[in-house]
Each structure stands twice: as C-alpha cells, then as structure tokens.
Amino acid sequence: MKKNLGILGLFLVVFIATAFANPDFVNAYNLENLIRRASLYGIIGIGVSLVIITSGIDLSIGSMIGLVGTMLPYLLIEHGASLFTGLLAVVALSASIGLIHGLLITRLKLQPFVVTLCGLLIYRGCARWMTGDSVQGFKGNYDSLRYLAIGKIPLGTLPGIGEFNLPVPFLLMTGLAIVAAIFLNKTIYGRYLLALGRNEQAARYSGINTDRMVVLAYVLCSLVAGFGGILFALDSNSIQPDNFGSFYELYAIAAAVLGGCSLRGGQGSIFGVVIGAAILPLLRNSINLLGMPTTLEFAIIGVVILAGVIVDEVVKRMAAKRRAALAAKQASGS
Amino acid sequence: MTESPQTPLLEVRDVTKGFPGVIALSHVNLTLGHSEVLALIGENGAGKSTLMKILAGVQEPDSGQLLIDGKPVRIDSVQAAFDHGVALIHQELNLSDNLDVGANIFLGREPKKNGLIDKAKIREDSRDLLARVGLNVSPDTIVERLPIGQQQLVEIARALSVNARVLIMDEPTSSLSAHEAETLFKVVKDLRSKGVSVIYISHRLGEVKELADRVTVFRDGENAGDLGLDEINHDRMVQLMVGRDVSQFYVRKPHSPGEVALEVKDLVTPANPGHKLNFAIRSGEIVGVAGLVGAGRTETLQVLFGVEPAVSGSIEVDGKAVRINTPIDAIDAGLALVPEDRKLQGLVLEMAVRTNVGLAGLKRNQKKLGFLNSPQEGADTTEMISKLRIKTPNEQQVVQYLSGGNQQKVVLGKWLSLNPKVLLLDEPTRGIDVGAKQEIYRLMEELAEQGMAILFVSSEMEEILGMSDHTLVMHEGRITGKLSREELSEEAVMQLATGNVPQESVA
16 A cells, blocks of 8 residues: 555645635536546556556557447447347457457567557457448447446435435446455465566466466456446447547556556556546546646646656655665674 | 885775665775786675775775875776776676677777777777787677677777776676686786786685685675685685684585485487486485586476476486476476576565565465465465575565575575475575575585485586585586596596596496
C-alpha cells in the first residue's frame, strides 16, 4: 500500500482542488459519470498491467475494443445471432488474439511492441471491413445486457451530493480488481509473472515455465480488453468502426504506469492501476469544469502524468539509497 | 627538483572515504613505484574498489592526499585522472561493442580533419597501440566479434592512448580463459618493462604470485599489511586478508560414498555434438570438473539441468532413468543447479531474500488453486538464513544490496530448501571473498556428509585440488580423464585439461 501513496495523493489533490473550484463537480450526475468512465478504464488498465509486469506491452487494446465493440452489435443486430453465440464469439476471438500474441512473442521471439503494433492495425482494419465502416448499435434492444454498462444502483441521498446511484461498471471493476490482486499477490502464478518480468533467465533456472506464463499474461490481457470492449460498446451504443476505442491502449498503459508498473517489468500493484485509471477521466473532467481550454486537454494530461512519474522515480531513488546504506551498515557491523 | 628513483610514481597518503552509514576507507596508504606491478588484494568490501574509484577520478576522498611524482594532485574527474596518466580498466569492460576497434580506442577523443573524424589517423595510431599490447587484429574489426580476452587488450590499448603511466586493472582475468590470461600476463610484464606501472586487483592468488612485485592487503577499509617479492605466498596473503591463520582452509574429511546418485551414459550436448560423456557420482561424494574455459563444462551442467536439451544419451538418478528436457524436469528428478552467473541466472536481484529463497519451491509448496504457501516460505527462509549464515538485515532485504558471498548463499538456500539429491555447482565461489569461500567449502562438506552428491565445476586449481574426491577433466568437449584423490595433482589436471591424454585412458 505504501508504494501507492504517491498516486493516491495526486488523485486526492486533483479531486479536492476541483471540488473547491467548482461546486458542480460533486453533484451526483457528474460523479456517477466520472465513476463509470474511471471503472471502464480501470478494467482495461488491469488487463494491460499483467502484460507490463512481464516486461511486455500491448498496443492493440484500443483496436481490440473497436473490433469487439463493433462485432457484438453486428452479430446480434445485423445477423440476428443469439446473445449466447454473440458473446461466445467475441470472447473466443479475444482469447485467440491473446494466444496468438503470446505465441509469437515466446516461440518466434518477436518483440511485444512490434506484434501488438501490427495487431493495432490489423484489428482496426478488420472492424471497418466487416461492417463496411457503418455505425453499429443495439437499436433499443438488449436493455438488460446494457444494464452492465449503464445500470445504476440507487444508494439514496448522500450528504452534499444528493441522490446518488452507483454505476454497475464500478462493481464489475472492483470485482475484477480483487480477483486480479489475489492472483498477482497470493498465488504462485502471480509470483511467477513478477519474477520472470524482472529476470526471465533466473526464473527459468528456478523451474518456472516462463513461456507458458507469458502466453497466459497476453491471453488474460486480451480477454480483459475484450470484456472492456463489450462494456464500452454497451455504454456508447453508437459505435464508429473507424475510431471506436482509439487511443484506449494508451490510457490503459498510462493507468498502469501511473499505478506503479514499471515498463521494465516485475513490478505493479492492482490498486495503484485502478487509481491511475481514475486520474485520466478525473483530469479531463477537471479541465472542463475549471474552464480551461479543452484543446489543452492532452497537454495537461501529459504534463500531469510526466510529473507523477518523475516524483515517483525520485522517491524510489531515495528509498534505494536508504536501503543500500542500511545494508552497508549491516555488513560492516557484523 | 629532479626526480630521484626513491620518489614513488604514485602515493596514497592517509585517505579516508565514507558513505552514508559506512566507512569504506579509513586512513589508508599505498605506494606504487616506477615500473612496478603492485597487487592489491582483500576480501569483498575491504575498500579496494573505492580506492580505485578515487584514483580514477570517479569519487573524491573525504580526507587524505594523492601524490604523483611526489607532488600532491587533485583528481576530481576521469579527465583529471587521464591528465595525470592514471587509467582504470573496469572488471566489466567499457567498450561499445557495436563499433570497431579504432573507434573504441579513440572514443571521445577522435582526431579530426576538416571537422570530420580522421579515420586514416585513427587506423594508423591504433595499429601502433595494438602492437604495443600484442594484439594482431585490424582496427576496423567490430569489437563484438573479438573474444573477450582480446576485447580487454583493446581496452588496455585505449588506456595507453592517453599515455597512461598507471594502469589500474580490476579483476582482469575473471572472464578470461587460461590461455587468454597468459597473454594478458605477458602484456602486463611487457608494459612494466616499458615503464608503465600497474595496480592489479585480483581474487586469484596464483596470478598475484606470478605477476606482482609487491602486494598490499586491505581489510575492512584499512591497511592490513604489505608483502615484498620474497614474502608473497598463498598462506601469508590469505592470513592478512582474513586476519587469522588459515592452515585449515579446505576442511576435507574422508567421505564414505553410498550408492550411485547420478549416472550419465553417452550424453551428447548440443555444444559438443561430437563427444559422448560418461560419468557417475555417488551420494556423499564431491566430484570436481576441471578444464579450461570453453572445455564444455558449463554446457554439460546446463544439459544435466535441462536448460539445454540433450542431443542423445541417458541420465539416471538413483538408478532410475529420467527424462530431462527443462529445469522443471531436473528439479522433479532431484537435481539443483547453482549457475555460473548468479546475477543473471541465479537471482532476481530486485526481489527480497525471502522471495528468492522461495522461488524454486513455489510449485512444490503451493496450496489448493495455486495459492502461495507463505508460512512454508517464511520458515524455509529463516532456516536458510541461519543455516547458511546469510548476513542480511532481514528476510525482506532486496538481494542486490547483499555482498557477492551472501548473494551466492541465497542461491544455495533456494536449492537446499528443496533438499535435492544431486547438487550441481558451476564456479560456486567466483567473485566472492575468502571468508565466504571457506563457508561454502564447509557447506559442501556438510552436505556431502549428509549424503548429497555434489558435482562442481571450477576454474580454480586450488579448489579442485582441495575439495574433490574425484576429478573429471574436460578438454574441448570431452572428458579426457578421471583422477582419483591419489592421482590428483596440479600437473595431472593441466596435462588432461590441455588435451595431453595418455593413450590408454581415452574415454
């Protein structure tokens, strides 16, 4: 938990500052929207953090969301597929894509950046070609399914906020985060991922099937991205094949990095990633509410992330120095 | 003032250097004469590297003086060290191996003509410098195509290119083959005869005996003693380094070997497909594998442990044939490997002592659904820290902050927690200090006594002679001889290691 204090502090500072600057920020409608966006980003951030922990990367997440997001309504509405068939198809597709990524990376030793960059191009092209580039949607059907993305659970009136409803995606994200955190910290498989992300060779020499674990990480990442794609599609209901999900891989990666994952691998905290994912829509919301020019949006987000990463690095160096001094003391004292 | 022959070339006077929480050097003195090879020895943490960094301008002392030709000088940057003729050759070579030899020699000081690099001049000057270090390669050769020993000579040529009068060499032979080391010794002696002085840091006392005119010993950041040419012998050096008498350096007891624990029949490794390997180790027996670098010893251990698959042949553990295609198979069969490069292959350096000790046992100790068995991991770690006397503030200490000897003990702890039948050790004491070495030898004895079969590869003759019950000697991928305790001698090993095999004993 200690290592997440920095990101949590950043989140609280932006949150409180915005709340003071514009009272509209804490109204129920705004907060509900914010939580829903943050939860959706959190889901894909959790997925990619598993891959980043292996010192890999997945740049294809945005295009996967685009492909899954167009394919589901396309199958259900245009082709009249059953809900079961439609969901099975997109889940199987997501898992297969992850499997292919993993096998190319472990068997052919291709670089994750290259493999998933090609994926980014391929899946976007497939989505546009499949649908003839026409907008997809659920056309007023599947309301019970859409509940997963746009549903709200009334919590009654909260002080200072008003009538508040908890968005359902928050529950989904929380559930996923708990499972992922247990997987990463309490099972031998999570330990395998952390160890091989730091030193693949030492992990292999310790009897860990490193290739299989890397493939697993990519499959999980793609499955989660596919799940995210379904939710984003249910949420938006107006899916443009040419740009739906564009840049989302970068949001997911930024969330993971803000949350303490090192791109060098072997390090990451699910709680941190969840907060990191929340910071992105929070910043966007703040920029709007504080009346800053929205054209500056990307620049501001970029500067804040950079500042966060710099502070994190400085703190880490200080901690490392302290530890080294402690070890030196111990060695000379005994 | 004319320079009298008594004025030392370089003098370190009363130098002290501290880091947060530790005094690295306390009032140390050192003198280096003209045309002299001075060996600086001491255990890890004795302060050798700190002093070398001070001389090379990487760090500045807190107090004390540096004198060159009797005059006090300030060396506050690497450039200043160069200007005073002091150059450091790092243990890990500092070459850009994607560039050619000439470019490396003149890196950062390229001669220019019309604003562009004067390649012709680089080539010409490089040839002279390469000739001085006895290296016969073209300046246009890309460095990574050269064997490691020749790369080192390139680095020495670079030092000479700044007119270095003092060459500091930090563990220069640690990754060289015996033949390459011989070449290096020749170059060092040759430089000495041409007026260059050398400070030679090494853990290998045999080399020190061969090269040094004088020896200075550091212990715990202080001067522990100096030895003149006629006083340089193994026991005196070790005694000064560890500060106690070490007549019992190797703690051999007679072993009573049991059944055959590991038997290898007609094993063919991918590195040496032309040779079949046959040998056996009994439980309770320590078998050494001697040979020159490149003889195929590491490759053999790696095949036994499943890092590389065998081409053909069979492996039996406790009389049962086992198939070993991955380290997982090897571990399941009861084998363990302490690899040659502990930082790359043995440890996850950024992780805690506890995590590293537990790494190999994760699968064996797991609970239902793959949950970690934390209590078991904690108990194993506590046991190993006390059994192996790992010096660490606590079990959560990150391994990279431990000394080399303690890191090696963490690797050993990882495997001993699995209680293997056969322990494979690849250069188990490489780069660790004398005290930790002795502890590892004790441990090997203890494990053999408890019935473990131990196969260890070593490039240190004294270790082979001191520790092994039997010795296998390898040369160019084949086993050229098996020596019993009675047949074992330095000469017998060297004969076999260089391929000088008596007719009747060809395996």
